[in-house]
Amino acid sequence: MNDKTELKERLRLLTVIREEALLRQRDIYPREEKVDTWPNLVVKELIALLIFTIVLVVWALVQDAPLEELANPGLTPREAKAPWYFVGLQELLVYFDPWMAGVVLPTVILVGLALVPYLDPDPIKGVGRYAIGKRKFAAFCFIFGFTMWFVLVVVGQYFRGPGWNFYLPWESLDSPKEVEVALTNFPLAAGIAFLACYYILGLGIPAVTFQNFFWRLGLIRYHITMILLMTMMLVPVKILLRQVFHIRYIVETPWFNI
Amino acid sequence: MNIFVQMWRSLFRTGVTDSPVHRVFRVVVNFILHLHPARVSKNGIKITYTFCLGGLSVLFFVMTALTGGLLMIYYTPDVDKAYANMLDLENVIPFGMFLRNLHRFAAHAMVISVSLHMLRVFLTASYKSPREFNWVIGVGLLLMTFLLSFTGYLLPWDQLSYWAVTVGTTMAENTPIVGTKGPFSVLGPEEDMRFILLGGTSIDQPTLIRFYFAHCIGLPGALVGLMALHFWRVRKAGGISRPL
Numbered sequence: 001m002n003d004k005t006e007l008k009e010r011l012r013l014l015t016v017i018r019e020e021a022l023l024r025q026r027d028i029y030p031r032e033e034k035v036d037t038w039p040n041l042v043v044k045e046l047i048a049l050l051i052f053t054i055v056l057v058v059w060a061l062v063q064d065a066p067l068e069e070l071a072n073p074g075l076t077p078r079e080a081k082a083p084w085y086f087v088g089l090q091e092l093l094v095y096f097d098p099w100m101a102g103v104v105l106p107t108v109i110l111v112g113l114a115l116v117p118y119l120d121p122d123p124i125k126g127v128g129r130y131a132i133g134k135r136k137f138a139a140f141c142f143i144f145g146f147t148m149w150f151v152l153v154v155v156g157q158y159f160r161g162p163g164w165n166f167y168l169p170w171e172s173l174d175s176p177k178e179v180e181v182a183l184t185n186f187p188l189a190a191g192i193a194f195l196a197c198y199y200i201l202g203l204g205i206p207a208v209t210f211q212n213f214f215w216r217l218g219l220i221r222y223h224i225t226m227i228l229l230m231t232m233m234l235v236p237v238k239i240l241l242r243q244v245f246h247i248r249y250i251v252e253t254p255w256f257n258i
Numbered sequence: 259m260n261i262f263v264q265m266w267r268s269l270f271r272t273g274v275t276d277s278p279v280h281r282v283f284r285v286v287v288n289f290i291l292h293l294h295p296a297r298v299s300k301n302g303i304k305i306t307y308t309f310c311l312g313g314l315s316v317l318f319f320v321m322t323a324l325t326g327g328l329l330m331i332y333y334t335p336d337v338d339k340a341y342a343n344m345l346d347l348e349n350v351i352p353f354g355m356f357l358r359n360l361h362r363f364a365a366h367a368m369v370i371s372v373s374l375h376m377l378r379v380f381l382t383a384s385y386k387s388p389r390e391f392n393w394v395i396g397v398g399l400l401l402m403t404f405l406l407s408f409t410g411y412l413l414p415w416d417q418l419s420y421w422a423v424t425v426g427t428t429m430a431e432n433t434p435i436v437g438t439k440g441p442f443s444v445l446g447p448e449e450d451m452r453f454i455l456l457g458g459t460s461i462d463q464p465t466l467i468r469f470y471f472a473h474c475i476g477l478p479g480a481l482v483g484l485m486a487l488h489f490w491r492v493r494k495a496g497g498i499s500r501p502l
Contacts, residue, residue: 032299032300032301032500033299033300034297034298034299034300035297035298035299035300035303036278036281036282036285036296036297037281037285037291037294037295037296037297037298038281038282038284038285038291038296039281040298040303041294041298041303042285042291042294044303044305044310045310045313048310048313048314048317049313049317052314052317052318052367053317053321056318056321056360056363056364056367057360059359059363060356060359060360060363061356061359063359063363064348064355064359065355065358065359065361065362065363066418067344067345067348067414067416067418068416068417068418069416069417070341070415070416070417071337071341071415071416071417071419071420071461072417072420073420073460073461075417076421077417077421080421080422080424080425081421081422081425082422082425082426083407083408083411083422083426084366085369085404085407086404086408086425086426089429090425097432098428098429098431098432098439098440099432099433099434099437099440099441101429102426102428102429102430102432103429103430103432103433103434103437103440104434110397110401113376113397113400114393114394114397116380116385116393117385117386117387117389117390117391117393117394118390120383120385120386122386123386123387124386124502125383126382126383127382127383127384127386127499127500127501127502128301128382128383128384128499128500128501128502129307129382129501130381130382131383132381135383138380138383139380139381142377142380142381143377146373146377255441255442256434256441256442
């Protein structure tokens with residue numbers, strides 16, 4: 001091979017084969033053991049289909065879907081609850097104003113979920129197996145948020161009665177609750193300072209402590225990841241502030257409250 | 259050929275012989291099975307890997323679609339008739355209550371299985387390249403599932419549905435900027451987000467018809483479209499994820 005062809009060949013290798021391309025290639029054509037879809041997969045699908053069809057049919061036979069009185073705009077029921085999968089958001093209304101609980105936080109959740117694949121800096125770690133120990137940070141964030149959603153659903157669904165007061169499931173909903181602990185707000189300046197410190201320290205401290213992590217993610221990924229994480233953590237923080245320190249709003253302005 | 263043997267064999271277009279070629283053929287030429295590749299990775303079909311959650315989500319969707327279609331026959335999206343239709347389903351129509359129960363419980367099951375499917379995909383890092391965008395489509399499917407359940411909640415037109423939807427749409431009223439009661443609101447009560455959702459300032463006939471359309475046509479259409487994309491991209495990424 002003369003020099004010119006060799007150089008050409010080298011250039012071709014340099015330009016055409018990038019690292020991601022190799023990864024993709026490996027992912028699409030793995031050297032892995034394969035089995036026939038029929039019957040190996042089809043049988044499992046059939047069994048799952050039969051089991052869950054039977055479960056649902058039996059469920060539908062033994063329990064009836066609820067139906068209350070005809071809709072009456074003039075008669076507010078003792079407890080108006082959202083459908084169970086949204087009760088977690090309704091539960092958040094205890095801690096946030098509706099624009100946060102019902103609009104901003106759900107939007108942040110959806111955007112955050114959609115960004116997951118682009119925020120994770122590692123293209124191969126843990127793919128194809130339950131290797132939670134190798135992805136501690138990612139797994140922690142996701143499982144924490146996932147669990148929080150369902151804990152809030154359970155609290156809202158089973159522990160809230162008339163007036164959205166806290167009732168244990170075996171308590172009678174007729175026994176009135178005297179509640180209303182006097183709630184206070186942060187003074188405006190203190191509130192803004194608190195929130196600013198919360199985000200600045202929340203973004204700053206990990207960047208200094210875990211420099212490897214910071215550089216692996218890069219500036220943009222790091223900031224988006226941490227802002228999403230700190231916003232998620234705002235929920236337990238506000239629950240703590242309200243339940244333990246009886247603080248209603250961190251920031252109270254004539255236009256909006258947080 | 260014996261007539262009964264002939265009848266039995268006629269059920270299977272590809273014959274009843276078992277051989278590697280027949281196994282492949284059976285999948286490739288079958289309308290439903292051709293969603294699958296003819297051969298799959300051994301790791302991917304372990305129950306403890308997927309827990310069948312994606313497939314079960316499809317099953318629950320098909321169940322809600324079939325029962326939903328039948329329910330549409332007995333349901334009129336009219337505030338004066340909807341509730342009476344519910345009573346008819348319960349008391350007059352054979353298996354009416356069973357249909358409604360199955361529809362509702364399959365919808366619950368779908369919300370749960372879609373959520374758990376997302377958890378499974380996350381924990382196995384299956385959203386990583388080349389499947390990033392398919393995860394985004396999956397988030398869209400999750401949202402569609404929630405919206406379908408929510409819009410269906412209003413249709414019985416009882417106290418439960420009326421006030422649950424009141425809770426939900428009050429949130430829309432509080433959207434920043436575009437909700438009339440939200441922070442920095444610029445729109446009046448007759449032009450804000452809630453008004454668009456309800457088709458008015460209160461939950462009434464226009465709301466019912468909007469939710470009915472969204473529940474029976476708009477959202478299922480979007481869901482089916484996204485599902486097709488989702489499955490297509492699973493196949494094009496080389497099947498479900500496996501250890502690299």
